[in-house]
Amino acid sequence: MKIDLLDTLREKNPIAFNISNFVTVQDVANGINALGASPIMSEEKNEAEAMVKMCDSVTVNLGAFTESQLVQIDAVTTFANKYRKPIVIDPVAVGAVDYRKERCNELLDQIDVAVIRGNAGEIAALADVEWNAKGIDAGEGSADLETIAKTLAKKRDCVVVESGKTDIITDGNAVVRIFNNSDLFKLHVGSGDMLSSTIGCFCGVDDDYFEAAQTATAVFDVAGEVVAKSMKQPLAGSFGVQLIDELHLIDVKTVEKNANFE
Numbered sequence: 001m002k003i004d005l006l007d008t009l010r011e012k013n014p015i016a017f018n019i020s021n022f023v024t025v026q027d028v029a030n031g032i033n034a035l036g037a038s039p040i041m042s043e044e045k046n047e048a049e050a051m052v053k054m055c056d057s058v059t060v061n062l063g064a065f066t067e068s069q070l071v072q073i074d075a076v077t078t079f080a081n082k083y084r085k086p087i088v089i090d091p092v093a094v095g096a097v098d099y100r101k102e103r104c105n106e107l108l109d110q111i112d113v114a115v116i117r118g119n120a121g122e123i124a125a126l127a128d129v130e131w132n133a134k135g136i137d138a139g140e141g142s143a144d145l146e147t148i149a150k151t152l153a154k155k156r157d158c159v160v161v162e163s164g165k166t167d168i169i170t171d172g173n174a175v176v177r178i179f180n181n182s183d184l185f186k187l188h189v190g191s192g193d194m195l196s197s198t199i200g201c202f203c204g205v206d207d208d209y210f211e212a213a214q215t216a217t218a219v220f221d222v223a224g225e226v227v228a229k230s231m232k233q234p235l236a237g238s239f240g241v242q243l244i245d246e247l248h249l250i251d252v253k254t255v256e257k258n259a260n261f262e
């Protein structure tokens, strides 16, 4: 794993263009800003080309899109392919709402993406595997998590990050597992959105998206673990704030020492 990509990210300070959702946009912006990237958000289709030309990566979060925003998402992602900017997709709740799954699949049919990051319920839905997703949460299912992730990676010819207690990262062939010791992430709505955007930032500094996704996930997971360890009791509100603090403080040594992966 290329953990020192964290230093590269801080040297380059990549512009990370995010189409976010109104629930978590501020955590996403502050999280990746603290980490060392330069976030910019937009919902306006008329500036899509300028935004994409300027940025190093595009992260599209499908958490709360409207019909009119789909037009902007279309424009942004088409320009991103034209200007060769990596796209990260966060398919929020596609396992729970058919409308979302249909729109997301239409989008994936028409563009090339670098990474899809979702929980098991979301990745299973896009891989056409039986699963009981629960709203924005993973829900439950009995299918093999690695098989689901690999199926989607092959289907969409991209890297898949399937988050959960173990984060599974695959390019369709190789698999890296990152074990996460902090379940405080689940107390903070938008942990997943922040992870997806963090992956976007790293894809903006290394065009090996499999490596970029691994480093991003390891950095994010370790940041959460460091915060969790420092707390005497689980504090949901403080966790969100301190996670942003730790994304700023974290360094390569801390990730090397604490990342638990194989």
Ligand SMILES: Nc1ncnc2c1ncn2[C@@H]1O[C@H](COP(=O)(O)OP(=O)(O)OP(=O)(O)O)[C@@H](O)[C@H]1O
Binding pocket: 118, 119, 120, 136, 137, 138, 163, 164, 165, 166, 167, 180, 181, 182, 183, 184, 185, 186, 188, 189, 190, 191, 192, 193, 194, 195, 220, 221
């Ligand atoms: N059971 C768990 N134990 C430990 N860590 C977890 C667990 N589930 C998820 N995580 C961690 O939480 C982070 C976000 O992943 P998660 O799967 O919760 O995304 P999500 O469902 O899209 O979240 P959200 O919808 O709140 O944005 C990841 O870093 C992941 O490692």
Ligand SMILES: Cc1ncsc1CCO
Binding pocket: 021, 023, 024, 063, 064, 092, 136, 189, 190, 193
């Ligand atoms: C709670 C919620 N609803 C739509 S998006 C979102 C944030 C998690 O993605």
Ligand SMILES: [Mg+2]
Binding pocket: 092, 093, 119, 136, 192, 193
């Ligand atoms: Mg999510």
